[in-house]
Amino acid sequence: MSKYTEDDLKVELENKEYEYGFYTELESETFPVGLNEDIVRAISKKKNEPEWMTEWRLQAFAAWKEMEEPEWANVNYTKPDFQAIAYYSAPKKSDPNKTLDDVDAELLEMYKKLGISLDEQKKMNNIAMDIVVDSVSVATTFQKTLGEKGIIFCPISEAIQEHPELVKKYLGSIVPQKDNFYAALNSAVFSDGSFCYIPKGVKCPMELSTYFRINQGGTGQFERTLVIADEGSYVSYLEGCTAPSRDENQLHAAVVELIALDDAEIKYSTVQNWYPGNKEGKGGVFNFVTKRGLCEKNAKISWTQVETGSAVTWKYPSCVLKGDNSIGEFYSIAVTNNFQQADTGTKMIHLGKNTKSTIISKGISAGKSQNSYRGLVQISKNADNARNFSQCDSLLMGNNCGAHTFPYIESKNTTAKIEHEATTSKIGEDQVFYCNQRGIPTEKAIALIVNGFSKEVLNKLPMEFAVEAQKLLEISLEGSVG
Amino acid sequence: MLQIKNLHASVEDKDILKGINLEIKAGEVHAIMGPNGAGKSTLSSIIAGNENYEVSEGEILLEGEDISELAPEERAHKGVFLSFQYPVEIPGVSVTNFIKTAINESRKARGEEDMPANEMLKMIREKSELLEMDRKFLSRSLNEGFSGGEKKRNEIFQMAMLEPKLAILDETDSGLDIDALRIVANGVNKLKNENNAVLVITHYQRLLDYIIPDFVHVLMDGKIVKSGDASLALELEEKGYDWIKAEIQ
Numbered sequence: 001m002s003k004y005t006e007d008d009l010k011v012e013l014e015n016k017e018y019e020y021g022f023y024t025e026l027e028s029e030t031f032p033v034g035l036n037e038d039i040v041r042a043i044s045k046k047k048n049e050p051e052w053m054t055e056w057r058l059q060a061f062a063a064w065k066e067m068e069e070p071e072w073a074n075v076n077y078t079k080p081d082f083q084a085i086a087y088y089s090a091p092k093k094s095d096p097n098k099t100l101d102d103v104d105a106e107l108l109e110m111y112k113k114l115g116i117s118l119d120e121q122k123k124m125n126n127i128a129m130d131i132v133v134d135s136v137s138v139a140t141t142f143q144k145t146l147g148e149k150g151i152i153f154c155p156i157s158e159a160i161q162e163h164p165e166l167v168k169k170y171l172g173s174i175v176p177q178k179d180n181f182y183a184a185l186n187s188a189v190f191s192d193g194s195f196c197y198i199p200k201g202v203k204c205p206m207e208l209s210t211y212f213r214i215n216q217g218g219t220g221q222f223e224r225t226l227v228i229a230d231e232g233s234y235v236s237y238l239e240g241c242t243a244p245s246r247d248e249n250q251l252h253a254a255v256v257e258l259i260a261l262d263d264a265e266i267k268y269s270t271v272q273n274w275y276p277g278n279k280e281g282k283g284g285v286f287n288f289v290t291k292r293g294l295c296e297k298n299a300k301i302s303w304t305q306v307e308t309g310s311a312v313t314w315k316y317p318s319c320v321l322k323g324d325n326s327i328g329e330f331y332s333i334a335v336t337n338n339f340q341q342a343d344t345g346t347k348m349i350h351l352g353k354n355t356k357s358t359i360i361s362k363g364i365s366a367g368k369s370q371n372s373y374r375g376l377v378q379i380s381k382n383a384d385n386a387r388n389f390s391q392c393d394s395l396l397m398g399n400n401c402g403a404h405t406f407p408y409i410e411s412k413n414t415t416a417k418i419e420h421e422a423t424t425s426k427i428g429e430d431q432v433f434y435c436n437q438r439g440i441p442t443e444k445a446i447a448l449i450v451n452g453f454s455k456e457v458l459n460k461l462p463m464e465f466a467v468e469a470q471k472l473l474e475i476s477l478e479g480s481v482g
Numbered sequence: 483m484l485q486i487k488n489l490h491a492s493v494e495d496k497d498i499l500k501g502i503n504l505e506i507k508a509g510e511v512h513a514i515m516g517p518n519g520a521g522k523s524t525l526s527s528i529i530a531g532n533e534n535y536e537v538s539e540g541e542i543l544l545e546g547e548d549i550s551e552l553a554p555e556e557r558a559h560k561g562v563f564l565s566f567q568y569p570v571e572i573p574g575v576s577v578t579n580f581i582k583t584a585i586n587e588s589r590k591a592r593g594e595e596d597m598p599a600n601e602m603l604k605m606i607r608e609k610s611e612l613l614e615m616d617r618k619f620l621s622r623s624l625n626e627g628f629s630g631g632e633k634k635r636n637e638i639f640q641m642a643m644l645e646p647k648l649a650i651l652d653e654t655d656s657g658l659d660i661d662a663l664r665i666v667a668n669g670v671n672k673l674k675n676e677n678n679a680v681l682v683i684t685h686y687q688r689l690l691d692y693i694i695p696d697f698v699h700v701l702m703d704g705k706i707v708k709s710g711d712a713s714l715a716l717e718l719e720e721k722g723y724d725w726i727k728a729e730i731q
Contacts, residue, residue, distance in 0.1 A: 428570065439584050
């Protein structure tokens with residue numbers, strides 16, 4: 001990746017629009033709108049799935065029909081009409097089995113605009129990438145290199161065919177079909193996503209990455225990611241997302257499941273930049289996502305997220321610390337501007353002895369946005385000597401935004417130690433003037449202050465991602481003070 | 483270097499400066515003294531371009547150019563530096579990162595390339611030694627948890643790095659113990675040359691024992707009411723301000 005200079009930033013800042021807002025004319029196959037058993041069966045058939053998978057989906061669908069959309073989050077929006085969404089859309093020419101050279105020229109053009117060059121991917125060390133456009137995975141790189149170590153990294157649709165034993169065992173094991181309204185919906189209609197398995201004792205030699213893109217209008221994206229780190233293994237996984245600017249709200253309801261077996265470690269990083277809607281609050285993606293990981297003995301899961309996009313975000317990447325001595329971490333930066341709303345945080349469920357969790361949440365609100373941290377730390381009866389440290393910091397820009405913190409602590413074990421710290425601050429005129437006086441213009445001063453505020457979390461991201469995240473923060477907050 | 487002509491300024495409709503005239507030539511050190519509320523800090527904020535004050539009349543010329551309409555960063559790019567009385571904290575931004583950004587922004591404004599990293603490091607080393615600063619200090623968050631003395635030393639360190647034409651020291655002596663005061667003053671003296679100028683704003687004479695002014699001005703009720711040489715500061719120290727009040731009435 002070439003060095004990102006301040007001039008590049010300046011050019012980007014001048015272009016105040018959401019830069020991924022373009023739509024690519026791809027010939028797509030899109031199912032009719034609406035959801036019923038037939039659609040669920042049709043998706044399953046389209047994917048050529050085995051009977052057990054179809055049944056699994058139908059169970060989820062049956063459960064979903066009985067469920068109600070959650071309303072407890074601190075967000076306001078018009079609920080999506082689930083019968084007005086198309087549940088499957090695929091760029092027609094894509095075929096995961098094709099080599100890169102065969103990928104549709106228009107798709108390649110789109111990747112280029114997104115800043116993903118598959119050709120460069122071939123040369124770039126240390127990132128293997130899977131790309132999901134609308135409902136299907138269109139390209140997975142580095143499969144061969146990874147294969148030599150026994151690592152499986154492929155579209156989940158392929159995993160269902162090729163590795164049914166792993167999928168059967170772990171799919172829904174940590175986010176059950178009936179877990180919540182959106183997870184149930186996802187379980188019924190998910191069409192693709194990424195699958196990853198790291199064998200015992202293997203340290204994955206490169207970052208694995210999935211890039212999600214909603215392209216087609218009137219569709220939802222329901223991807224499913226399953227990462228299994230077998231005993232003593234290690235993997236770092238990255239996820240990025242964008243969507244075209246549209247006046248309508250688009251639904252993104254994903255499920256991510258992480259399984260870290262004994263002594264394994266999974267690092268999962270997200271840079272979420274779905275279309276946030278325009279300055280008047282019209283359009284944007286509804287991001288209703290369930291992410292959860294299971295830690296067996298001595299295992300560790302780290303979630304790092306930079307959330308700058310979406311009109312509404314509802315997302316709580318969580319860790320179930322089942323094994324003794326396991327560790328869960330959550331590092332988050334959530335930025336809201338204009339009319340964006342975010343209700344995000346984590347759940348740390350301590351079941352095993354000597355389990356530890358760390359939560360660092362940084363919320364940045366600007367414009368007329370609302371930004372909430374919601375977190376649960378639960379210590380069960382048997383979790384002797386559990387430890388948690390939570391820190392929630394909010395930064396406000398201007399006078400019309402809101403920052404809220406909803407920490408929940410439930411402890412059933414007297415040996416637990418739980419610490420919670422929270423701060424709220426405002427970017428002060430005096431801070432900006434101080435920077436100005438040293439020759440730093442206001443826009444740059446704000447970027448500096450915001451980056452300083454977010455530093456603890458930015459530092460947790462892999463290098464390439466950290467640079468991208470920093471850019472995103474600056475662009476998202478463009479024009480919000482002054 | 484700096485010429486201020488008939489400067490009037492107010493904040494929230496309250497007149498604070500009522501016709502200031504001041505000329506500072508290159509190579510000179512001027513001190514402005516005066517009782518609390520005389521408008522000393524207001525004057526320094528206005529020269530630096532703080533937009534909370536309304537300039538209703540008058541001119542501020544830097545090397546003959548009127549800068550009174552320029553944004554604060556533009557004034558900084560032209561060589562105006564203000565050592566703040568109360569430097570602000572910027573959590574998560576290290577002293578090094580901050581000064582690097584500041585220097586490169588000024589260079590950019592002048593159409594120059596970023597300062598090469600090795601040159602920057604060398605300069606940081608030299609200037610931090612000049613101010614007897616601990617190396618560890620440079621990686622700390624800007625002003626966060628700094629003692630009063632550390633904050634002021636950091637201000638002068640930034641001044642040393644930015645090499646301004648006009649440095650305004652606003653109550654730089656407040657909150658300093660005698661050792662820190664000596665180090666800071668020593669730093670200022672070493673940075674002084676015939677091409678730059680220093681404006682010291684202070685309440686007390688003690689800083690002027692170390693930074694010897696060429697001229698001392700007394701600011702009272704928004705006006706410079708008396709000017710003299712360094713001995714005026716001593717006289718003020720001894721007699722207070724009341725005798726001047728009596729003299730002008």
